[in-house]
Amino acid sequence: MKVAMLHTRQVSPEVLYGDQAVFRLSSADISVLKDKAKQNPRRRIRVCAHRGIGDAVHEMFIVHAYDTYIPPHKHLGKSESFHVIEGTVDVVVFEEDGSVREVINMGDYLSGHLFYYRISDPFYHTLIIRSDVLVFHETTSGPFNRADTIFAPWAPEESNPSGCKAFMRKLLQAADKFLNKEKQRS
Numbered sequence: 001m002k003v004a005m006l007h008t009r010q011v012s013p014e015v016l017y018g019d020q021a022v023f024r025l026s027s028a029d030i031s032v033l034k035d036k037a038k039q040n041p042r043r044r045i046r047v048c049a050h051r052g053i054g055d056a057v058h059e060m061f062i063v064h065a066y067d068t069y070i071p072p073h074k075h076l077g078k079s080e081s082f083h084v085i086e087g088t089v090d091v092v093v094f095e096e097d098g099s100v101r102e103v104i105n106m107g108d109y110l111s112g113h114l115f116y117y118r119i120s121d122p123f124y125h126t127l128i129i130r131s132d133v134l135v136f137h138e139t140t141s142g143p144f145n146r147a148d149t150i151f152a153p154w155a156p157e158e159s160n161p162s163g164c165k166a167f168m169r170k171l172l173q174a175a176d177k178f179l180n181k182e183k184q185r186s
Contacts, residue, residue: 007019007020008047013039013040013041013045014040014042014044014045014046015045015046015048016045016046016047016048017047017048017050017051017052018047018048018049018051023049025047025049025061029047030061030063030085030086030135033045033047033061033063033135034063034133034135036063037063037064037065037133038065042068042158043064043065043067043068044062044063044064044065044068045062045063046060046061046062046063047060047061048060049061050142053142053143053144054142054143054144055142055143056141056142056143057139057140057141057142058138058139058140058141058142058144059137059138059139060137060138060139061085061135061136061137062134062135062136062137062138063133063134063135064127064129064133064134065129065132065133065134066129066131066132066133066134067129068127068129068134069158069164069168070126070127071126071151071152071155071156071157071158072092072094072098072124072125072126072151072152072154072155073124073125073126073149073150073151073152074122074123074124074125074149074150074152075122075140075148075149075150076122076148076149076150077122077148078140078141078148079118079119079120079140079141080118080119080138080139080140081116081117081118081119081138081139081140082106082116082117082118082119082136082137082138083115083116083136083137083138084106084107084108084109084111084113084115084116084134084135084136085108085135085136085137086108086131086133086134086135087107087108087129087130087131087132087133087134087135087136088105088106088107088111088113088129088130088131088134089106089107089127089128089129089130089131089134089136090103090104090105090106090127090128090130090175090179091103091104091106091117091125091126091127092104092125092126092127092128092171092174092175093119093123093124093125094123094124094125094126094152095124096124097154098124098152098154098155100174100175100178101123102178103175103178103179103182104117105179122150124152126155126171128168128171128172128175155167
């Protein structure tokens with residue numbers, strides 16, 4: 001049995017930073033993160049492998065519970081890569097007007113689904129988590145500047161729980177329709 005080796009400093013209930021010169025992570029550490037995510041009000045947590053917000057490269061291991069709402073957003077002047085470690089998810093990429101441009105059905109490497117994507121252009125995107133938990137590795141360029149993330153004006157803010165639930169129900173239907181069309185084409 002692996003022992004959790006996660007040596008971190010916590011900067012918020014949702015954000016941890018590795019505090020060793022050589023960052024390492026085990027499956028036991030992921031289990032600890034999953035437990036911590038369940039305890040957070042927004043049901044998510046991340047551990048950053050980079051040292052701080054000013055670093056040129058940001059690598060994060062992120063855990064989201066099934067019902068986590070990620071407001072559709074885009075990143076200005078940044079690329080983002082996303083590698084699924086555990087769980088299944090649909091990454092929904094939008095046109096500027098909020099219509100669905102693409103749905104990327106993803107799972108871990110052994111699932112038979114796509115397990116990696118990289119988005120290089122500033123497209124709005126969000127997640128539909130299809131499993132009880134989603135664990136993924138995300139890499140983007142730094143430094144972190146909140147102003148580089150633009151939230152979609154056509155999607156509800158997290159402070160509107162009923163609006164978020166209605167939006168996600170509608171988005172789930174649109175994603176399923178998109179994926180069914182894709183299946184019929186292949």
